[in-house]
Amino acid sequence: MEPLTIEGSWVHTPAVHGDDRGTFVEWFQATTFAATVGHSLRLAQANLSVSRRGVVRGIHFQDVPPGQAKYVTCPRGAVLDVVIDIRVGSPTFGAWEGVRLDAENRRAIYIAEGLGHAFAALTDDATVTYLCSEPYDGAREHGVHPLDPAIGIAWPDDIEPVLSEKDATAPTLADARQAGLLPTYDACRAYLDVLR
Numbered sequence: 001m002e003p004l005t006i007e008g009s010w011v012h013t014p015a016v017h018g019d020d021r022g023t024f025v026e027w028f029q030a031t032t033f034a035a036t037v038g039h040s041l042r043l044a045q046a047n048l049s050v051s052r053r054g055v056v057r058g059i060h061f062q063d064v065p066p067g068q069a070k071y072v073t074c075p076r077g078a079v080l081d082v083v084i085d086i087r088v089g090s091p092t093f094g095a096w097e098g099v100r101l102d103a104e105n106r107r108a109i110y111i112a113e114g115l116g117h118a119f120a121a122l123t124d125d126a127t128v129t130y131l132c133s134e135p136y137d138g139a140r141e142h143g144v145h146p147l148d149p150a151i152g153i154a155w156p157d158d159i160e161p162v163l164s165e166k167d168a169t170a171p172t173l174a175d176a177r178q179a180g181l182l183p184t185y186d187a188c189r190a191y192l193d194v195l196r
Contacts (some may be wrong), residue, residue: 001036008112009083025106039195045132053157054166058118059144064183065191067113069133077126079100084116087184114188143170
């Protein structure tokens, strides 16, 4: 696993073993994960979504503690998966980084508690599966508008973003901060210390 530019996020590019039967990939390995991140991934929920080309999901996050860490891959099609630093007080607050996940490279991305997550489907039937450290809790779930120009995510020019009503009406990063919805960098670091 290699760290991304936003603290608390990593990308894993696995070896793809193939022969005339097909391919085999170890997309998650607990010992490698724990050695890299510094703690085990508590598996509380596994999600799968299928999206048509152009669908943008996110920016989503949950209150910290406990938050919801995600380990994400795309076994079919392709997505631009994006991690966004929404932790107030973080040195990279407001920054984002995108990683292409697809059925060819078989990459996975890890997004720690307190970071925002979003993705855009680059193909029809883009299938995303993610392991979550905590179950979904609607009362603790929040969002930031994925097209917020202050964040400036460079979604691909050749797609027309399709948003859910929830994501289309999500607040900007500035409005979410003013409303007290965003986690703080210090709270996230303190929670990660507990996990270690």
